[in-house]
Amino acid sequence: MNTTPDAVPTAVPRPTYWPDGTPLSIQLFTLEDSGYGPYVGLPLRHFWTPVSAHLFTRATAEQIVKDLHRDECGILGAFADDGTLTFTTEHENGKESTRTILRPDEHGRYEIGGLWAWDEWGDHAPHTVGQAAFALGAAEYRWTAERCTKHSEGLDHLYAQGREEAHAVSLHRDESAN
Template sequence: MNTTSGSAPTAEPRPTYWADGTPLSIQLFTVEDSSYGPYVGLPLRDLWTPDSAHLFTRATAEQIVTDLHRDECGMTAEFADDGTLTFTDEHKEGKDSTRTVRPDEHGRYKIGGLWSWDEWGPHVPHTAGQAAFALGAAEYRCTAEKCTKHPDGLDHLYARGREEAHAVSLQRDEP
């Protein structure tokens, strides 16, 4: 607790990052005005904007690339043999037309500033499968007996959401 002269004690601010700089908790993202995702990511800032970069696993980065190509928005992306991911914007010319993202030491990709992110939630049109995946990701820290019941037949999507959240967060539990 902190105290200052003549004031009541205040609680220490809760840390939002591990000592190595890994954010504590995942968040679900979509591309603004789309029904893509949910993409399980780690925000790099407590307060993020639609242009902020977030950390994503290789599997999520691959899904982002698949959705990007499906959208035919004039932007493409490709993985190199060394894992490097290069985005190309066909609407721009010169060195600003490409952005290269190299995975960090844990294989996560810092993606942002290429389109507007939105928080994935009930306002995003989605399927039951997307909802099961999102629920699994959101409940990645719960024990089996405390997890929310999800529709039969979607267990594999729920499990994939949990796995993705564990992978991007490096399987850490919040302190």
């Protein structure tokens, strides 16, 4: 991760490539053991662990912060006017709290990880039909409009939001359009 406690972080690294040279694509994440998300992220490595860092847009980072606050897990997040995101971890037993400071990269994406465990978002996690529509939109972000899954009017905006979020975090890359 690109942070040090109470310090300005280094630059966000660029995503890596699969061994065959294909750029990594978006992936859907959730906080482990939760029904939150799906969070559209861009892995920084083709092999990641539950504590690996991934790139997220400001909108997704804001949703992650809201969900952490709702979960009351002892991790608080706050955005400063300059876009800096600070996570504060409250420790039990009178230990001093830990701060992790994140600055967005030149595209407004945040490298978030190492503070809690990520899990892949999928059917094993409890979710609503709205979350499923958003996830499907993100998964189909490289598809042409003709190939995209059609939804009822009540879900089409969530599907479109998922596609938009995937395009934003991936910088509109079209690495293998179908």
